[in-house]
Amino acid sequence: MEIKNPLLTLNSKLPSILELSKAQLFENLQSLQQPRFRGEQVWRAIYKECQTSFHDMTNLSKELRSVLSQNYSIGSSSTVIAKKSLDGSTDKTLFRLSDGELIETVLMRYEADGHRRGRKTVCVSTQAGCALGCTFCATGQQGFRRNLTVGEITEQVLVMERLARTEDEKEVDIGQRSRGEIQGVTNVVFMGMGEPLANYDNMMEAIRVLNDQKGIGIGARHITISTVGLIPGIERLAEENIQINLAVSLHAPDNDTRSETMPVNKRYPIEDLLLACQKFVKKTKRRIFIEYVLLKGQNDTPKHAAKLGTILKDLLCHVNLIPVNPTGEGPYQRTSYKEAQRFQSDLKIFNVPSTVRMEKGIDIDAGCGQLRDRALALTDSLGTNLA
Ligand code: SF4
The missing domain is CATH 1.10.150.530 (DNA polymerase; domain 1)
Incomplete structure (x- = not known):
């Protein structure tokens, strides 16, 4: 045959x-x-x-x-390095693609808390390298290599799903959960290497595969796309008939500050980006997640907080404040927890809801743009869109 x-x-x-x-x-x-x-x-x-x-x-x-x-083969990537954090909460895998390109995928585990069951979030890459050159991001410094295919994106989740289920099954064996409670991966965030909206078609096709209830069946509301703000992509996404979450990496409240770390701001300045966000919310009725990595002295002063509150006060959003060390030997230092809390209370004055997520001990490289912390912050606040 x-x-x-x-x-x-x-x-x-x-x-x-x-x-x-x-x-x-x-x-x-x-x-x-x-x-x-x-x-x-x-x-x-x-x-x-x-x-x-x-x-x-x-x-x-x-x-x-x-x-x-x-x-056929079932997948085309091979694992080069698989690392687990000391506290066992995070696994990071470096995959080699069929043409030798390398990408990273991270699996993060959350303990159950209150009414929420334990969650397992996979953070996937959508490109090898990235063309957008954010100055705080290791991937951005490497330049763009190529878009990932649909299969290369879904394979990252499949590999982590196998790992997550094996763990669930072990817990069944020792009586910690019942067979009906095997859940594997619960959330997927498109927040790894690359800009997902720059690989739009493959990203969307991969989402359809992951969302298929006859397959892995990740609910649309448990899938989040994180973008640096490619407006045409946000506009397209608003028209998709699927209730996925959108996270926008803002990282600054004004164009001057944002352009210092994010070259994309010159193409899509903040006022245009926020307009696109407003339209997205209007069309989808979904809250947007705003990511804000706090960089000491660069974007974390009371003045910055007041400006951020002013520009976000009319947007249905939730801000994730992430005081982490930038990757590499960049010029920025980490904002202290106290300062981050002060920033948060300043936002409160404008009725802008936010969460401060402190870095946990990272003993494995976090990869692109403080990937792990951004993804953790996001999964923490996802409940705000699940109500
Ligand atoms: S933060 Fe994201 S968009 Fe910016 S350079 Fe890194 S991978 Fe690209």
Whole structure:
């Protein structure tokens, strides 16, 4: 049997089946005279059961398993380094893509608190490198390499889903949770390497795959896209018929301050960006998350807080204040917790809700733009959009 797929002719390595949309997968199986339900079975085996080998898909005929394994791989990335933080809360994996590019993915675990169950958030990359050059970000200093494909994005979540479920299952074995409480990954944030809205189509297709209830089934409200403020992308996103969250990295209350660290501000200045945010909220009725990494003396003075309060007071938003050390040997220092709290009370005067997230001990590199802390802050405040 032969599978008709243009991908097959392109690469001497087997193409990743994760690059196929559901429709393409079904078509390919139909071309092998397979009934439609086979497509459902293969999709489920890959995205629901998270199988890593076609040979383990024992509900398929031996012949079909063999054809699939001769024609496809399940994923195309390999793990180069996998690190766990000392407190066990965070895993960071460095993946090598099929062409040698390297990307990072982080899994963060939250203990249950109050009525909230424990959560596991994956922070995914959407590009190898990044063209936007934020001065506080290690990835931004490397320059742009290329966009990730749909399969390369979904594979990051699949790998972490397998890890998360294995942990859940261990807890079942020792009686800490019931089988019905196995949940795996609960949240996905597009906040890793690269600017997600600069790889819009692949990002959205990956979201559809992750959101598919017959697969991993991450609820749209548990998916967040973080952008530095690409206005055309925000406008497109507002038109999508899916209730995902939007986080905007603002990091400054005025154009002069913002342009110092974020070159993108020259193309999309704050007033235009906030207008796009207003339109997004109007269209989606969803609160926007504003990320604000506090940099000592650069954007954290009472004057900055007052300006921020002024520009955000009419926007349905939640501000995540993140006093962390910038990456590398940049000129900025960390804002103290006391100063961060003072900044927060200044915002309160304008009725702008915010959360201060202190850096926990990071013993593994946080990657792009204080990725881990930004993602932690975001997952903490997501409840505000889930009500
Ligand atoms: S913070 Fe994000 S957008 Fe800015 S350079 Fe880093 S990866 Fe690119």
